[in-house]
Amino acid sequence: MSNVALEVRDVVKSFQTDTGIINAVDNVSFQVHSGEFVALVGPSGSGKTTMLSMLAALLTPSSGQIIIDGVDLARMSEKQRVALRREKIGFTFQSNNLIPFLTALENVELMLRLNNRYNRAGAVRSAELLSRLGLGERLANLPGQMSGGQQQRVAIARALIHSPTLVLADEPTASLDTERAFQVVQTFAGLIHENQRAGIMVTHDLRMCKYVDRVLQMRDGKLVKIYEDRKEIDALGHGE
Amino acid sequence: MIGEPGNWNPEKRVMNTFFLAAYLAFKETWRNRGRFLLVSMVIALIALLVLFIAALGEGLGNGNREYISRLDAQLIVFLDKSDYIISASRLDQNSLREIRRLDGVESAGPISASNTAILLLPSTKVQKVSLVGVDPNQPGCPPVLEGRVFRSGNARETVIDRNVALRTGIKVGDIITIRSAQGTKDKFYSLKVVGLAAGQSFFFQPSIFVSPNTWEQVRPKGEAELNNTVAAINVIAVKMQNPAQLEAMKQLLTSQVTNIQVADIPTTINNVPGYSAQQGTVQTQAVFTLLIGVLVIGGFFQIQILQKVPQIGVMKAIGSTNAMVGLASVLQIILVTVIGVAIGGGLTYVFSLFFPPTIPLVFNGQASAFAVLVLLAIGPLGGLVSVFYAVGIEPLKALKLS
Numbered sequence: 001m002s003n004v005a006l007e008v009r010d011v012v013k014s015f016q017t018d019t020g021i022i023n024a025v026d027n028v029s030f031q032v033h034s035g036e037f038v039a040l041v042g043p044s045g046s047g048k049t050t051m052l053s054m055l056a057a058l059l060t061p062s063s064g065q066i067i068i069d070g071v072d073l074a075r076m077s078e079k080q081r082v083a084l085r086r087e088k089i090g091f092t093f094q095s096n097n098l099i100p101f102l103t104a105l106e107n108v109e110l111m112l113r114l115n116n117r118y119n120r121a122g123a124v125r126s127a128e129l130l131s132r133l134g135l136g137e138r139l140a141n142l143p144g145q146m147s148g149g150q151q152q153r154v155a156i157a158r159a160l161i162h163s164p165t166l167v168l169a170d171e172p173t174a175s176l177d178t179e180r181a182f183q184v185v186q187t188f189a190g191l192i193h194e195n196q197r198a199g200i201m202v203t204h205d206l207r208m209c210k211y212v213d214r215v216l217q218m219r220d221g222k223l224v225k226i227y228e229d230r231k232e233i234d235a236l237g238h239g240e
Numbered sequence: 241m242i243g244e245p246g247n248w249n250p251e252k253r254v255m256n257t258f259f260l261a262a263y264l265a266f267k268e269t270w271r272n273r274g275r276f277l278l279v280s281m282v283i284a285l286i287a288l289l290v291l292f293i294a295a296l297g298e299g300l301g302n303g304n305r306e307y308i309s310r311l312d313a314q315l316i317v318f319l320d321k322s323d324y325i326i327s328a329s330r331l332d333q334n335s336l337r338e339i340r341r342l343d344g345v346e347s348a349g350p351i352s353a354s355n356t357a358i359l360l361l362p363s364t365k366v367q368k369v370s371l372v373g374v375d376p377n378q379p380g381c382p383p384v385l386e387g388r389v390f391r392s393g394n395a396r397e398t399v400i401d402r403n404v405a406l407r408t409g410i411k412v413g414d415i416i417t418i419r420s421a422q423g424t425k426d427k428f429y430s431l432k433v434v435g436l437a438a439g440q441s442f443f444f445q446p447s448i449f450v451s452p453n454t455w456e457q458v459r460p461k462g463e464a465e466l467n468n469t470v471a472a473i474n475v476i477a478v479k480m481q482n483p484a485q486l487e488a489m490k491q492l493l494t495s496q497v498t499n500i501q502v503a504d505i506p507t508t509i510n511n512v513p514g515y516s517a518q519q520g521t522v523q524t525q526a527v528f529t530l531l532i533g534v535l536v537i538g539g540f541f542q543i544q545i546l547q548k549v550p551q552i553g554v555m556k557a558i559g560s561t562n563a564m565v566g567l568a569s570v571l572q573i574i575l576v577t578v579i580g581v582a583i584g585g586g587l588t589y590v591f592s593l594f595f596p597p598t599i600p601l602v603f604n605g606q607a608s609a610f611a612v613l614v615l616l617a618i619g620p621l622g623g624l625v626s627v628f629y630a631v632g633i634e635p636l637k638a639l640k641l642s
Contacts, residue, residue, distance in 0.1 A: 087559070110558075
């Protein structure tokens, strides 16, 4: 087995509500290795978005540890967490993914610029990655001039261009039709495997699980089941 | 270590933040240039208005104070209790002689002013002028740019303000005619123009200068004054040997010369009837225009930031620092403001070419530069709230992940 890129140990996230304290994430532990693509599934309110927010260093756990590349997020200052998001994490969101006034190519290059790694080679690599994703003709297009699927593919390229340790995707297929959704997740999975990144995709669409290596199922904040068997995973996608 | 790789030193990080913020500010402005140009045009119109108000204030102020502000003197002596109003002050020759004898006084000159003279032109037109009586080559007498100064005594000679020459076409050597009310009758006096002085507006009118005796003869007079032979003096301009000792000289003058009060040049200007009220009105207009500008620009950028919340959320989620988000907003505001002020300045210049000379617009470099600086500040000032708002945006909430 390859390196452990992400380790989640006994993580709890509690929120104070009118009715008392609730655990949105309740004692969750798992690992994700480099080159592994994992789906985080569960019904609404199961805690998967809260989990993703903590993995993205946007939210701190109430207790437990989240270790990315050997570094515990809880021990980091806010400034270090911002740097971690910039350097070690790639992120795609459901919508409003891209910077509207930057072209497809500029959106991808932005991650290199943020990391002060933008140069001619970086620009070429960005263009090549977009071309591999079928957007070679769309490099100079603004997000508003592209379809939802094309925008998601640009976001995938942006999430990967700076070679992050961990790539997170929050419902990347939510605004896409079925055919386009399969294409996007397949491409995503291919790049995760090829570049040896650790990928986690939050999705409510179990059909998308056919491209992942493992499925983590959450319910009421708990990690209730981990699907590792290929047949079991494929069966999830068929609603069995 | 996270955030501090070896080749990523703090200095480099600051530079990268600045250049990336500038890159984002420029890209956003350029790709939405129609929208931002509209904001720049609003700023341009505010700049146009403010620059015109500043020029009008300068022009109106100039019309009132130009002669006094150019005096080669540091102090003006008034009749006691005249409230520093030139037309309300009457001094005699004794006062002038006493002042000239005082230690520390380099020279002193009488100033007699009348603002009701009518200069008759060859056409049917007339030119209203301030008629000023001063001793040649004494404080109060303007420096002559062309020709020579008039002779003292009863010589019917005059030095005219260059503005009179520009408006009427009168040249050095010409004979001009003054119409002046003497009691209840109109009388006409001829004066030879012997010199031209720089702009010397007084009481909103260009001035012509004559000797005190000539002034007494030709100035408009009431019935009771018709037999006066000695020129009345309104005020006395005092040039000091050491201008640094202003307060000491004021005290010396008031202690040694009876029935007088003394003012420096700024006090004299501020007490010209209507001057303070006029300048106060113009300045209030300018301040309110700037205030409206701050609110308009502030409102625009606040709405813009509200529309950009998800975008800023994405920027922060992928690792942009608050400093970069804030700096990008500030640089964008500065860019839009600079463009607006530049357009406004250009428009002001173009419009000023078409304004008639009767409108007292004076584009003084210092006043205009100050107005431009204030205008450049209103953008960042107006956008300050929006910048703080942008910096405070939580990526979790902006991306609806919470």
